[in-house]
Ligand SMILES: Nc1ncnc2c1ncn2[C@@H]1O[C@H](COP(=O)(O)OP(=O)(O)O)[C@@H](O)[C@H]1O
């Protein structure tokens with residue numbers, strides 16, 4: 062069974078009195094435990110595709126199934142808890158909550174899903190990325206690499222089945238990129254998690270099971286597993 066199956070996804074926006082097509086008839090299937098990399102030029106629709114696949118945005122047309130369960134038409138009230146349990150997200154720009162320290166940021170999704178071990182889990186993850194000494198620091202007191210490591214811990218705290226990451230190492234140095242990548246690969250090895258990553262890094266792309274290339278909102282290469 063596929064863990065993710067997207068059929069004929071199209072996303073359009075109304076711009077003034079025109080309709081612009083951002084994604085056009087994109088279909089893809091992902092195996093459980095697969096490491097899929099999405100590549101493509103800036104503006105080709107990579108972020109849009111990730112937000113659709115992860116239920117953060119809805120396609121204009123097309124259907125999305127997660128393990129045979131259709132999520133396309135879930136209401137936000139149904140989608141939010143499903144997302145929190147099933148998906149982890151890492152965005153390019155961290156999205157940490159400024160008023161929460163690193164530890165509280167990481168604990169947050171676990172607390173939301175009622176996990177009584179949220180603190181222990183968060184502490185353990187922060188330890189793995191070398192942030193124990195910084196766990197009580199707020200986002201503005203952390204470097205870019207530290208914020209991104211905290212954001213990855215937050216994405217992993219609920220042990221997601223699918224981790225989506227949008228250029229997770231985009232602004233980071235080699236050392237931080239390496240730390241983040243190895244954490245993602247550990248998650249996959251230890252838990253069989255599926256990784257769906259947008260990246261410009263040829264090095265990361267080379268480690269993926271499959272590379273999919275978007276061009277002007279269409280899949281130019283890589284549909285077939
Ligand atoms: N909310 C929106 N309204 C209108 N256009 C958008 C919106 N979001 C993205 N776009 C446009 O869609 C195209 C693809 O964007 P995006 O998915 O962010 O590409 P990528 O992540 O590959 O750089 C871009 O031309 C962008 O300007």
Ligand SMILES: [Mg+2]
Nearest residue numbers: 107108109227
């Ligand atoms: Mg993008």
